[in-house]
Amino acid sequence: MATILVTGGAGYIGSHTVVELVKAGYDPIIFDNFSNAKPAVLDRIKQICGRRVPFYAGDIRVYDQLAQVFAQNKIDGVIHFAGLKAVGESVNKPLEYYDNNVNGSRVLLQVMRDYGCKNFIFSSSSTVYGEPDALPLTEQSPIKRANSPYGQTKIDIEYMAQELQHAHPDFSVVLLRYFNPVGAHESGLIGEDPQGIPNNLMPYITQVAVGRRECLSIFGNDYPTPDGTCIRDYIHVVDLALGHVAALNHCLDKAGVHIYNLGTGVGYSVSDMVKAFSKVLGHELPHKFAPRRAGDVVACYADASKAKNELGWVATHTLDDMCRDAYNWQKNNPNGYDD
Ligand code: NAD
Ligand code: UFG
Numbered sequence: 101m102a103t104i105l106v107t108g109g110a111g112y113i114g115s116h117t118v119v120e121l122v123k124a125g126y127d128p129i130i131f132d133n134f135s136n137a138k139p140a141v142l143d144r145i146k147q148i149c150g151r152r153v154p155f156y157a158g159d160i161r162v163y164d165q166l167a168q169v170f171a172q173n174k175i176d177g178v179i180h181f182a183g184l185k186a187v188g189e190s191v192n193k194p195l196e197y198y199d200n201n202v203n204g205s206r207v208l209l210q211v212m213r214d215y216g217c218k219n220f221i222f223s224s225s226s227t228v229y230g231e232p233d234a235l236p237l238t239e240q241s242p243i244k245r246a247n248s249p250y251g252q253t254k255i256d257i258e259y260m261a262q263e264l265q266h267a268h269p270d271f272s273v274v275l276l277r278y279f280n281p282v283g284a285h286e287s288g289l290i291g292e293d294p295q296g297i298p299n300n301l302m303p304y305i306t307q308v309a310v311g312r313r314e315c316l317s318i319f320g321n322d323y324p325t326p327d328g329t330c331i332r333d334y335i336h337v338v339d340l341a342l343g344h345v346a347a348l349n350h351c352l353d354k355a356g357v358h359i360y361n362l363g364t365g366v367g368y369s370v371s372d373m374v375k376a377f378s379k380v381l382g383h384e385l386p387h388k389f390a391p392r393r394a395g396d397v398v399a400c401y402a403d404a405s406k407a408k409n410e411l412g413w414v415a416t417h418t419l420d421d422m423c424r425d426a427y428n429w430q431k432n433n434p435n436g437y438d439d
Contacts, residue, residue, distance in 0.1 A: 101125045101126050101127055102126055102127070102176035102177060102348070102352060103126075103127045103128075103129065103173055103174060103175055103176050104121060104126050104127065104128050104129070104175070104176065104177050104178070104179055104348065105128075105129050105131055105169060105170075105173075105175045105177070105178045105179070105217075106118055106121070106128045106129065106130050106131065106178075106179050106181065107131045107132070107160055107178065107179070107180045107181055107182035107208065108131075108132055108137075108180070108181030108182030108183065108223075109128065109129075109130030109131060109132055109153075109155075109179075109181065110130055110132035110134060110137035110138075110139075110141050110142065110155075111132065111136060111137050111181055111182075112281070112291070112292045112293070112337065113181055113223065113278075113281055113337060113340060113341065114130070114132070114179075114181040114182075115137075115141050115144075115145055115290045116284075116285055116290060116337045116338055116340070116341040117179060117181070117340075117341040117344045117345075118130060118145055118149075118153055119145060119148050119149060119285060119290070119341065120338070120341040120342055120344070120345050121344075121345060121348075122149045122151070122153065123149075124345045124349075126345070126348065128153055128154075129153070129154045129155070129156065129169065129173060129175070130142070130153055130154070130155045130156070131155075131156045131158055131160070131166070131169060131182070132155075132157065132158075132182065133157065133158060133159040133160075133182070134157065135184075135200075136184070136185075136295065137293075138293065138436070138437035138438070140437040141290060141437060142155055144289040144290045144437075145290065147287075147289055148285065148287055148289055148290070154173075156168070156169050159204075160182045160200075160204035160205070160207060160208050161199065161200065161203055161204045161207055162207070163207050163210065163211060166207065166208060166211040167211050167214070167215070170211055170212075170214075170215040170217065171215075175212075175215070175217045176217070176219060176352065177217065177219030177220070177221065177272075177348065177352055178208065178212060178217060178219065178220055178221065179221045179223075179344055179348075180205065180208060180220065180221065180222050180223060181223045182200075182204060182208075183200055183201040183204065183205075183223070183253070184196065184197050184200045184201060184250070185250065186250070186299055187227075187248045187250045187251070187299065187395065188248075188299060189250075190248050190249040190250035190253075191248055191249060193249075194249040197249045197250055197253050198249065198253060198256075201250075201253035201254075201256075201257060202253050202256050202257060202260070205222075205257045205260065205261070206260060209260070209261065209264055213264070213268065218268070218270055218271045218272060218353070218355075219271075219272045219274075219348075219351070219352055219353065220261060220271065220272070220273050220274065221274040221276065221344060221347055221348065221351070222257060222258070222261055222273070222274065222275050222276065223276060223278065224254050224257070224258055224275045224276060224277045224278070225251070225254050225277060225278055226277050226278065226279045226280075226333070226361070226363070226400055226402065227246060227248075227250070227251040227254060228243050228244075228246070228251065228254050228255050228258065228277060229241050229242070229243065229244060229277075229400070230243075230244025230245065230246065230247065230251075230397070231244065231397045231398070232397065232399070232400060235367075235399060235400070235401060236365060236401050236402055236403035237361065237400065237401070237402055237403060238361070238403045238406070239277070239359045239360065239361055239406055243255060243258075247395050248395060258275050261273045261275065261357075262275075262357050265355075265356070265357050269355055270355050271355060272351050272352065272353060272354050272355055272356060272358070273356070273357045273358070274347050274351045274357075274358045274359075274360070275357070275358070275359045275360070276343060276344065276347060276360055276362050277359070277360065277361050277362065277402075278335070278340060278362050278363075279332065279333035279334070279335050279361070279362065279363030279364070279400070279401065279402050280300075280301075280332045280333060280334045280335060280363075281334075281335055281336075281337045281340050282301075282302040282334045282335070282336065282337065282422045282426055283302070283336040283337050283338065283417065283421065283422040283423075283425040283426045284337065284425045284426055284428065284429035285337075285338060285425070285429070286338070286425055286428070288425075288428040288429050288431070288432040288433070289432075290429070291425075291426070291429030291430070291433065291436075292337075292426075292429070293433070293436030293437050294436075297313075301332075301370065301373060302334070302373070302422075302426050303426075303430075304316055305373065305374070305377050305385060305426075306426050306427055306429070306430035307430065308385060308386055308387075309377070309381055309385060309427055309430060309431075310430050310431060310434045311434075312434065312435075314386065315386040315387060315388055316374065316385060316386065316387040316388075317387070317388060317389075317390035318370050318371065318374070318387055318388070318389050318390060319370075319390055319391065319392055319393035319396065320389075320390075320391065320392035320393065320396070321371075321389045322392075323392075323398050323399075324398060325369055325398065325399060326369070327369050327371045327372075328371075329369040329370035329371045330369065330370055330396055330397070330398060330399065331367040331368065331369050331398070331399035331400065331401065332367060332368065332399075332400055332401065333363035333364055333365065333366065333367055333368075333400065333401035333402050334364070334368055334373070334419065334422055335362065335363050335364050335415050335417075335422075336415065336417030336421055336422045336425070338417065338425075339362075339364075339415035339416060339417050340362055340415075342413065343360070343362040343407065343411070343413050343415075346407070346411040346412060346413035347360065347411060347413075349411075350410065350411050350412075358410075360406055360407040360410075360411065361402040361403065361404050361406065361407065362402070362404065362407060362413075362415075363401060363402025363404050363415070364401075364402070364404065364415040365401065365402055365403060365404045365405075365415075366401065367399060367400070367401035368419060372419070373419075373423075374387050376419045376420060376422075376423050377423045377426075377427070379420070379423070380420065380423040380424050380427055381427065
């Protein structure tokens with residue numbers, strides 16, 4: 101089976117994808133600098149998979165560190181998760197974001213080209229669509245100038261990879277635009293472990309649920325939506341991981357640019373999320389309304405039919421599954437991988 105280099109494979113989505121790659125018979129190799137991950141995740145992956153997954157500590161911005169992996173292994177394809185992802189932080193640290201994300205991706209693509217590896221799968225985001233003109237979002241929806249350096253790096257990397265494919269037509273470039281990944285592996289062994297105060301909704305909710313934080317602030321209840329709170333397309337991280345396996349199965353060695361939305365196609369409001377989570381918890385999650393957060397789009401959800409028709413992939417986990425698995429992970433690991 102094919103050997104797949106997974107940059108950022110120790111992170112949240114990367115670790116779940118490594119597990120599903122092993123299950124599907126691929127041979128993943130993890131490459132990560134642990135800037136936003138803990139080494140403990142490697143043992144957890146081993147517990148789930150029943151075998152150790154090869155691992156290199158390194159930074160994608162350092163050519164020689166990546167080249168060593170390609171020199172020592174025949175890499176058939178790369179799934180590229182490594183990067184910085186905090187929208188708010190990126191506003192204050194734009195250079196760090198362009199360096200890690202855009203420059204890091206450039207170095208990675210250069211190493212791939214030099215070593216003749218032609219399969220590239222990239223973690224893009226629905227953020228490339230900006231504030232949508234129409235919903236649901238299809239892959240044809242216009243790309244809008246991002247309202248954060250983070251979002252702009254996703255757009256820049258998409259263009260860079262497409263331009264490389266144009267110059268080297270035998271490359272297969274897959275751009276996967278994720279909607280809102282949440283939840284955790286059902287074992288409760290791996291999950292999302294943000295450092296500091298969580299920026300994202302689900303980890304904030306789970307930390308309130310286990311008593312690490314007092315109360316969830318819902319940012320804005322005066323949006324033009326049925327209940328006044330923002331709408332997103334939340335997708336279980338295991339479905340997302342399986343989306344990568346489906347993309348590999350379909351696009352490996354298939355020259356061209358392949359773009360897919362990975363979402364469920366269903367939008368839920370922040371209040372819907374609080375209700376669903378409270379049901380799993382058995383009592384109401386402490387929450388209050390707070391002012392709007394700068395930069396939030398009102399509503400965003402996918403038309404995921406292209407992935408269904410071409411990859412044979414659909415998200416199957418329900419909102420209850422997402423809440424149950426996220427809570428199970430946080431209950432088992434109240435302080436994340438530090439336990
Ligand atoms: P994460 O922070 O958990 O994982 C990223 C991993 O990359 C971490 O393990 C980190 O240590 C590593 N890393 C960062 N910079 C690196 C570098 N220079 N060299 C080597 N390793 C490096 O994030 P995640 O949620 O798993 O996201 C993975 C990818 O998916 C990111 O590119 C992110 O932008 C993208 N994405 C995430 C979301 C989301 O909501 N989580 C949504 C859309 C897209
Ligand atoms: N929210 C709250 N309270 C919180 C945290 C979030 O009310 O404490 C609300 C937000 O205002 C928003 C919704 O919950 O309405 C979802 O917010 P998230 O921060 O969880 O997710 P975003 O949609 O803002 O962004 C996420 C990732 C981005 C990615 C985007 C699309 O953070 O990196 O999904 O994939 F680009």
